[in-house]
Amino acid sequence: MPTDLPTDEWLRLADAVARLARDWLDDLDRRPIAPRTRGAEAIAALGGEAPEVGLGHAVVDRLREVLPRARAQNGRFLGYVLGSGEPAGAVADLLASVLNQNVTAWRSSPAAVTVERTVVSWLAAALGCGGFGGSLTGGGSAANLMGLAMAREGRAPAREAGRPEGVVYASEEVHMSIPKAVALLGIGTRNLRRIAVDGAQRMRVDALERALAEDVAAGRRPIAVVATAGTVATGAIDPLDAIADVAARYGAWLHVDGAYGALAALAAPDRLAGLRRADSLSVDAHKWLYQAVDCGCLLFRDAAAARRAFSDSGEYVKTGSDDAVEGFAFFDESVELSRRFRALRLWTSIQFHGLGAFRAAIARDLAHARALAARVAAEPRLELLAAGDLSAVCFRHRWPADADARNAALLRAVNARGRVYLSNAVVGGVFALRACFVNHRTTDADVEEVVQEVLAAGEGVG
Numbered sequence: 001m002p003t004d005l006p007t008d009e010w011l012r013l014a015d016a017v018a019r020l021a022r023d024w025l026d027d028l029d030r031r032p033i034a035p036r037t038r039g040a041e042a043i044a045a046l047g048g049e050a051p052e053v054g055l056g057h058a059v060v061d062r063l064r065e066v067l068p069r070a071r072a073q074n075g076r077f078l079g080y081v082l083g084s085g086e087p088a089g090a091v092a093d094l095l096a097s098v099l100n101q102n103v104t105a106w107r108s109s110p111a112a113v114t115v116e117r118t119v120v121s122w123l124a125a126a127l128g129c130g131g132f133g134g135s136l137t138g139g140g141s142a143a144n145l146m147g148l149a150m151a152r153e154g155r156a157p158a159r160e161a162g163r164p165e166g167v168v169y170a171s172e173e174v175h176m177s178i179p180k181a182v183a184l185l186g187i188g189t190r191n192l193r194r195i196a197v198d199g200a201q202r203m204r205v206d207a208l209e210r211a212l213a214e215d216v217a218a219g220r221r222p223i224a225v226v227a228t229a230g231t232v233a234t235g236a237i238d239p240l241d242a243i244a245d246v247a248a249r250y251g252a253w254l255h256v257d258g259a260y261g262a263l264a265a266l267a268a269p270d271r272l273a274g275l276r277r278a279d280s281l282s283v284d285a286h287k288w289l290y291q292a293v294d295c296g297c298l299l300f301r302d303a304a305a306a307r308r309a310f311s312d313s314g315e316y317v318k319t320g321s322d323d324a325v326e327g328f329a330f331f332d333e334s335v336e337l338s339r340r341f342r343a344l345r346l347w348t349s350i351q352f353h354g355l356g357a358f359r360a361a362i363a364r365d366l367a368h369a370r371a372l373a374a375r376v377a378a379e380p381r382l383e384l385l386a387a388g389d390l391s392a393v394c395f396r397h398r399w400p401a402d403a404d405a406r407n408a409a410l411l412r413a414v415n416a417r418g419r420v421y422l423s424n425a426v427v428g429g430v431f432a433l434r435a436c437f438v439n440h441r442t443t444d445a446d447v448e449e450v451v452q453e454v455l456a457a458g459e460g461v462g
């Protein structure tokens with residue numbers, strides 16, 4: 001049986017772990033960006049049998065072993081779409097775990113439910129979607145699944161006998177979580193129309209309209225149009241207003257996948273003005289609000305639509321109250337029942353720094369992306385492939401032959417050097433190196449180092 005710790009002993013343990021975290025943060029900039037470990041080495045260091053007799057405070061030495069095998073997200077970590085991990089919010093995680101609130105319903109956890117509903121309203125307001133409801137999720141993939149579950153239940157309810165085949169529409173550049181959700185919801189990937197994109201990787205509205213018209217003429221029923229506010233490869237923002245008009249004309253639900261880009265509205269609201277047209281909207285605070293994983297969110301316009309999809313009875317009866325505040329239950333509006341107190345991290349982080357600091361950091365990310373694109377465009381050995389609407393920059397080294405294979409080798413070489421971490425994308429059919437700025441630690445000097453590192457690594461590949 002685990003035993004409860006005397007609180008002074010608990011504090012000693014927490015203090016030792018906080019010091020470990022401080023060491024990590026102090027050394028972040030010097031650490032190799034990709035940990036120098038291999039599978040067998042990591043298992044030898046961190047694996048093994050569970051001890052029969054506890055290590056007590058020596059467990060801190062075991063925790064110390066985790067650090068050199070972890071990826072260091074310093075200012076030059078620019079891979080994927082991964083927020084940099086804001087440490088003030090991380091402290092709140094400790095308290096959230098100690099409080100151990102189960103964020104099911106107000107009745108179970110008044111403080112946690114109130115805090116989560118508060119941060120959801122802050123996110124909605126930041127996106128120009130005041131009045132939307134929602135809940136925090138494990139990430140954008142879970143939010144996309146829940147948004148499409150609401151669409152399916154709204155437009156082609158499972159209980160409707162003999163309903164026609166339902167169809168979902170999304171661009172060729174849509175994130176892989178959408179086909180996954182379509183498959184999981186039983187809509188069937190054959191009923192996912194991948195709509196062509198234009199030269200800027202944005203969904204072509206004329207092609208969308210044509211696909212909708214063909215399906216309706218053939219007796220199929222449009223369920224949802226998924227617009228993306230920040231495609232994962234290049235950060236393209238689909239034309240949200242025009243797509244919303246078409247979706248409305250055909251009676252389709254509009255889900256916006258804003259996991260990557262929606263929060264850029266904090267710094268560049270004009271680019272994302274159409275977000276408020278969404279019926280449901282995914283947004284990831286663990287991407288462009290710099291929060292530690294996990295902190296996704298699904299926002300929706302109509303709570304009744306959420307209850308149709310997720311509530312057993314569609315009523316508040318299970319909570320024993322029909323008061324709008326005290327009768328509220330996340331389990332009526334979400335796929336989850338037991339839920340951790342994720343919101344405390346974001347609530348703490350936003351209050352510690354203030355929204356203005358987040359706006360400034362996002363504006364800096366946008367400026368860093370522009371600076372890298374300009375630097376790449378001016379460098380004859382490099383070719384700029386895409387610098388989309390947000391903060392993803394795709395480029396490659398010019399080589400007269402085997403450019404795809406050589407750029408793939410270049411990416412491995414850049415990351416192995418340990419200073420800069422990039423990921424990859426396919427743009428216009430060619431392999432691209434990709435830098436994505438959702439990192440509050442990036443400096444102007446880090447941007448310059450990306451180019452230096454790529455050119456230096458390129459000499460070894462060419």
Ligand SMILES: Cc1ncc(COP(=O)(O)O)c(C=O)c1O
Pocket residue numbers: 080081138139140141142144175177228230231232257258259260284296
């Ligand atoms: C556009 C887009 N949608 C959805 C996701 C999935 O988000 P998550 O990793 O939080 O599940 C991502 C992740 O990069 C994304 O870029």
